Amino acid sequence: MPHGATRPLSETPLVPGVTMPKLISIERDYTAIRAKFDTIGPLPEKAGTPIKGLVLRPDQEIAELAKEHGVARSGPCAGRPLINTDIKAAEMVLRLSGTSNGRLATQGFKALEKRTGTKMADLAEENEGRRITFDDTVKQPQPVVTSPEWSGSETGGRRYSAFVQNVEREKPWHTLTGRMHFFLDHDWMADMGENLPTYKPPLDMHRLFGDAKIGATTTGHRPAEVEVGVRYLTPHNKWSIHSEYQDNLYMLSLSRGGPSLWMSPADAAKIGVADNDWVESYNRNGVVVARAVVSHRMPEGTVFMYHATERTVDVPRSETTGNRGGIHNALTRVLMKPSHLIGGYAQHAYAFNYVGPTGNQRDEVTVVRRRSQEVQY
The missing domain is CATH 2.40.40.20 (Barwin-like endoglucanases)
Structure with a gap:
């Protein structure tokens, strides 16, 4: 789709992942839904956890959760970490997010540095060993770790402000050119008269x-x-x-x-x-x-x-x-x-x-x- 030009559907071959969404067949075992609901599946180690163009590798975190929460002893999810209580599920969320796990935030920024050529990892390195747990959140609100999952920075006690990473660290914006876009050159935007920010009255x-x-x-x-x-x-x-x-x-x-x-x-x-x-x-x-x-x-x-x-x-x-x-x-x-x-x-x-x-x-x-x-x- 160069320059946002789209051809009529009758002239466009349907190619999954190119001119249409990818089609991936998935087998479901509906007899195992509850067992899978109560455990962390294998994909975090196999595929990682994607965030805004990056992939984090939480192998260490999955191993920690298995040790702390135990694993399923039998069935289709045998050996997988348990999240069969609300607190265990909350701990999983906190452990797998860079905003509450300094190791993953630092890992993500180091990967981002290789792609952007700009210094990023120092935004999280001061908190690389920090882990926010569920007990921590019960005691009092917790300041989060600066993470590539978001665009702002709270490094050094700074209050969050969006797009700090893009403006101050020259991380490219997630756009076609890597810059902020006010003009959108897609055919459909032109057809609707919305190439530039345009006021449209609320629907009746x-x-x-x-x-x-x-x-x-x-x-x-x-x-x-x-x-x-x-x-x-x-x-x-x-x-x-x-x-x-x-x-x-x-x-x-x-x-x-x-x-x-x-x-x-x-x-x-x-x-x-x-x-x-x-x-x-x-x-x-x-x-x-x-x-x-x-x-x-x-x-x-x-x-x-x-x-x-x-x-x-x-x-x-x-x-x-x-x-x-x-x-x-x-x-x-x-x-x-x-x-x-x-x-x-x-x-x-x-x-x-x-x-x-x-x-x-x-x-x-x-x-x-x-x-x-x-x-x-």
Whole structure:
């Protein structure tokens, strides 16, 4: 696909791994699923663990886990390290990540040095002998090790900032040219008018799926209850990274102590909601129960719920479903656009947890109403 030019499918021979995804046959023994679930398979030693173009070799770590956790004594996974408890599984994650295992981080940077020709390994060498264990995380939050799994640096106590490795250590960007890209020369991007960063208005979810109109107020499913339609966003959390370290007194004291939905005074007034009232938000995807944070910083017609608040603290039952309210993603779903389907063209490629260019799953609409303040758990 030189210069991002694509030929019509009728003129393109289908070659696995070249003009289409690779096709790999895999045999599954469904009678062994539980045994495999409870053990670490053989691939970490055979294939390594790939991270952003590198492959880490955790042979030593697998041997350590086998010694510490024991191995399966019989069956299809005999001799493989056990992860048959939640703590053992957590220890595996910590041991196999460069962010919590200085040996692997240093190993990865040394491999990266050979590819980039720039000095990298010193970013992790001060922590080469460090291993963060599950017990360590129970005692207190732990600063992580700078690792090639991420683009920032926390070396010497520095706070994380994205792309430090690229800017300060001249590590090439993961793009077609190794530089930052603002112009994307793929045919499909040109067809959509998106060669350069381009504003596209949010999808009209009312027209497409019959969702509520933004700003519209209606009588809800219970008599005399008023609901308001709003756009629903889920930014990264103000008090944590994803779900880490929220359910302790220090972190809960910085927030409302549980799920919260930020909304504008104008939208709150439409449905009679005061700051800290319990509200219920629902759409065709799910339902959320949370406390309202009424703030002038929120524009009318938009609410947001911080990313990945755990359901372990202060999540009451929903009046809509009778079940416990969901987390932020209970109301969302991934929406694909044609540019997400570009593949095999440098940064235009699918990888687990990465769909690019930037995702458009911020078009979701939800309905918010004031619920009974007598909540049940």
